[in-house]
Structure formats: structure tokens, C-alpha cells
Amino acid sequence: MPDPSAVAVFADLHEEGRELDALVGELTVPDWARPTPAPGWSLAHQIAHLHWTDRAALLALTDATAFAGLVEEAVKAPDTFVDAGAEEGAALAPAELLARWRAGRAALDEAIAEASPGAKFPWYGPPMKAASMASARLMETWAHGQDVADALGVRRVPTDRLRHVARIGVRARDYAYAVRRLAAPAEQFRIELTAPGPTGSAEVWAYGPEDATQRVTGPALDFCLLVTQRAHRADLALTADGPDAGRWLDIAQAFAGPAGPGRAPGTSR
Template sequence: MSEVLLDDLRDESEELDRLVADLEPDGWATPTPAPRWTVAHQIAHLAWTDDAALLALTDPDAFTAHVEQALKATDTFVDEGADAGAADPPPALLARWRDGRARLHAALAAAPAGARFPWYGPPMSAAAMATARLMETWAHGQDVADALGVTRTPTARLRHVAWIGVRARDYAYAVRGLTPPAAPFRVELTAPDGSGVWTYGPEDAAQRITGPALDFCLLVTQRAHRDDVALRAEGPDADRWLDIAQAFAGPAGPGRPAKGAR
């Protein structure tokens, strides 16, 4: 497990922690862009998912049983977990999230090299799971920042979010019952500080995506509508992907409406 990746996961979590640590109770009740979810729901969901990730790492059989229960209520189990956590007093919820992510950090650091662990989508290595936790922390942190009227400065940690967004291309098709394109795509993303371009896929690929890394990350985490990001698709398959891109496991998300449609 890369220490850089674990450090980036910790830093992403601490950045969000700073946004909520001093909130008054009314602040925790602030509605976020996710329908019906408050700031408390966002943090409760992260705490709940951290607990699930820890279970997958330490007791795969118990996690499999957990997934079987979740499959009985695919449309509600995520909201139910968030509702339960959001009902706790904010200090208790914050303490639970902090404790859970610390225990998860230790479990990720101790995971055997090459091991794979169950998840809601395909099984994952510990590194991929850490990347997924960073992606989700960043995405839900964006919801919190938007709710509180805070503009966050994008960092090089977005490279992890972009990576998992690219890697999840075929999953975005499969979860919608579609057949993924056979050929890989080329993705070229401008780093947040403008210092370079992050590239994925073969340079001579016929299907290409280009644009700002921040916009790509907002799209694949479904925090922005395609109409509101500056991404360019070359080729019909790449164009279709931008309509359904999804970096997270689970059912296909509805995405966010375009700004003009709100």
C-alpha cells in the first residue's frame, strides 16, 4: 500500500473535517445538493461506508452477508444508513466518523499485498479501496462545501478521483445493462494547477476525452451535469460515456440537473 495514497486519503478527510468541525447544530442541518440529505447525512454516509469498508477488509464473510441484506432493499439501504447516522447528535456523529476512518486507515495499511476484498461492485485491492474512499470523501465533501457556500481549492489529490473514474468506465455501462466498448479510450486531463496533463489509455485511441481534471472528477462523481463542465468528447463511444460516467459502486445514479434546469 502506497504511503502517499494513505496520506492523501487522510488529508482529504481532514479537509472535510475542518469544514464541519465547528458547525453549530443548525449548520449540520443545512440541506445539501443531494435530495433530502443534510450536512449530517453526508458525514453519516461517509462514516457508514467507512464501517462497511473496514468490515470488507477484516471480515469478508460478514461483509458478504451485509451485501445480501442490502440487495433486498437496493433503493433504500444507502438512505437508511444515512438517516440513522444523521439522527445522532453532531458531536457523536463527528466522533464516530473520526474513529471509523482512523480504524480503516490502520486496516488499509496492514492489508496484505495482492489481496482482494469484496465490495458492492467488483472485488478491490486495498489500494483501490483506499482510492475509492478518497473519491467518495472528496465527492461528499463537495456536497458539504456547496451547502455551506465554500469554494474549495482543487488539489493534486484529484488524480486519484480521475484514475478511479477512468477505471470504472466499463462498470458504468454494466450497471445500466449496456455492453462496454471493446476499445480503450484516451483521457487527457489538465491538472488543477495547470502544471501538466494527466493521461490515461493509449495515445492513438480513436475515442478521446479532454478537459480540466476538476470537471472530469465532478462529472464521474455525478456532482455536476455534463452541460456544466468543459469536457470534450471525440468519437460516439466517448460521447456516450460522458452521459453515463460513474466512479462509484452501486446502482446507476440519477446525476445532477443542469444549472439551467434547476
């Protein structure tokens, strides 16, 4: 029997894709060329990138040999393979790109649901179980969905699906240091994030030891925007207690790969 928590992740991934689909599904052809906050990327590039990565995840779950071929391509062109994949999809007619993205999402949803719960599948980083794969896809769908929303001038309503993004951001703390060739602090941090909900909601998502001296507090939405580099720290209501916690907020990232430049102050939301 599938783990109920994993089934919930799968459902959340499906819903995150559906919500983004509602933003782009009725766009006119010229709208797809709108620039987004990612330099050189239009709305079409954003959806093309998600489709490209969904396809990679599908192959990781269903065809390890084919996925190994994708890894070889990435090794040959580590600085350009992501942009190249987005460029290829963005060159399609918008209707064709939208249809392919929708079909790819449906196929990935099915493959994730049918995957053996205990099996680990290859990825560009460490192998992952299906539930972790779903969480990672949700995080990226949400992050690129923010780029789309910003380009369209839409303010999205945050949901409790952000708990998956927040959890990845917390767990990736040491990776943020490693990718910059910095030593991570030995002490674990305490992170307390106010969950999305009605004004006055007392729900807090907490991570790390309660007695930690290095602490981060603030809205979960702001933390998720920070770790996906969709907003500059100066524009967010996050508080760091302790120098190590403060340094982490300057470099935090939830995604694999090189550290990006992020957004400039005053350009977010």
C-alpha cells in the same frame, strides 16, 4: 515492505478526510440540518453516510464474516439500505456523529495501513486490495465533501489527490455502460486531463492509447465532478472528440450501483 505507491494512497485518503473534517468540525447544531444537493440529505446525512461506509470498509478488512452480514442486509433491501444507513447516523446528535466519524476514519486508516499488500478483501462489488479500497474511499469522501462544500457555499481548492478519482472514473468506463445495460465500445478512448495546479501548468494526466480516435480532454477537476455526478456536463469544460466519447460523457460514473439522476444543468458550483 509496503508498496510506496500504496502508502501514498493511504496518506491521500487521510488528508482528504482531514480536509472535509475542517469544513464540518466547527459547525453549529443547526448547520448540520442544512440541505445538500442530494435530495433529502442534510449535511448530517452526508457525514453519516461516509461513517457508515467507512465502517463497512473496516469490517471488510478485519472481519469478513461481519461484512458478509452487511452484504446480506443490502441484498434484502437493495433500494433502501444506503439511505437507511445515512438516516440512522443523521439521527444522532451532531457531536456524537462527528466523534464516531472521526474514530471510524482513524480505525480505517490503521487497518488499511496494516493490511497485507497482496491480499484481496470482500466488497459489494469485486474484491479489492487495500490500495484500491483506499482509492475508493478517497473518491467517495471527495464526492460527498463536494456536496458539503456546495451546501456551505465553499469553493474547495482542487489538489492532485484528484488523480485517484480520475483514474477510477476512467477505469469504470465500461461499468457505466453495463449498469445501463448498454454495450460498451470495443475501442479504448484517449483521456487527457489538465492536472490541478498554478495557471499555465502543463501537467496532463493521460490514459489510453495516444492514437485513439475517440478522445476526451479538459480539466481534471471537471472530469472528476462529472464521473461522480456532482456537476452536469453542460456546466463543465470537457471536450469529446467522437460520438462514442460524447455518449460516454453523458453516462459516466465512477461509483458502484445504479446510475443516479445527477445534477441538473446550471445547478453546479
